[in-house]
Amino acid sequence: MSGGVEWALHCCVVLTSVREPVPAARLARLHDVSPTYLAKQLQALSRAGLVRSVQGKSGGYVLTRSPAQITVLDVVDAVEGPGAAFVCTEIRRRGPLAAPPEECTEPCAISRAMAAAEAARREALRAVTIADLAADVESDSGDGTLAGIGAWLNAADA
Secondary structure (H helix, E strand, O other), rough: OOOHHHHHHHHHHHOOOOOEOHHHHHHHHHOOOOOHHHHHHHHHHHHHHEEEEOOOOOOOEEEEEOOOHHHHHHHHHHHHOOOOOOOOOHHHHOOOOOOOOOOOHOHHHHHHHHHHHHHHHHHHOOOOEEHHHHHHHHHHOOOOOOHHHHHHHOOOOO
């Protein structure tokens, strides 16, 4: 997975701490990342319907639904696309000892193993929500961590 997934997940988690839209530049400053780079991740989240861009002087990004209704898989698919990490190219049908197409009616052992791993990966990512991650941030970093982040994001010195 690309680093964009990590940045997108962090943005979704910190957006749980605010009620008002947060400008992309403010999110970039919080995470000490290039505003241009972060804007790409936010655009991907917006195209997927996970965040909404609010225009105007008080504009920025907000989550489109409850953090409990957004899974890590939703964010991964938004940034990386929904395609599988492994795509079988039927190597067994190549080379001097290639299997004829009529013998390749079922996926090979490698393809089956990779498909099972992909299904397990997707299920694991589907099982964790942004709300779960936010709760873990509070647990890991101390109660009030997200409230402090929210206060910083909404501060007048933005």
